[in-house]
Amino acid sequence: MYHLILSKQADKTLRKLPRDLSRRIKEKLIQIAENPYAQHNNVTKLRERPGYRLRVGDWRIIYEVENEKLIIFVLKVGPRGEVYDE
Structure with missing residues (x-):
């Protein structure tokens, strides 16, 4: 199983989301781990x-x-239209 590391932005976004959406996203993160x-x-x-x-x-x-270290870096979490903006 991979270890998840959330960026500051991703962590902050997840904390601000409604509970049900945050829970769905966290469940998906566990699946990709x-x-x-x-x-x-x-x-x-x-x-x-x-x-x-x-x-x-x-x-x-x-x-x-990062396969060598079994790490997943979660860089961004956001709505479809905004997450791809730099």
Whole structure:
């Protein structure tokens, strides 16, 4: 199982969300910790930059995987239209 590390932005966003949405996102994060590349989790490799995208309803989670150390860095959590902005 991979170890999850949340960025400051991702952690802050998760704390501000309504409980039910936050719970759904956390459940998905636990699933990707078991298999960060699972297609049934709606995971897609990003095209323009390194990393992956996990879809949870209208929300997106952007993360990178470091296989050697079994670490997943959760970089961003946000609504579909805003999460890809730099």
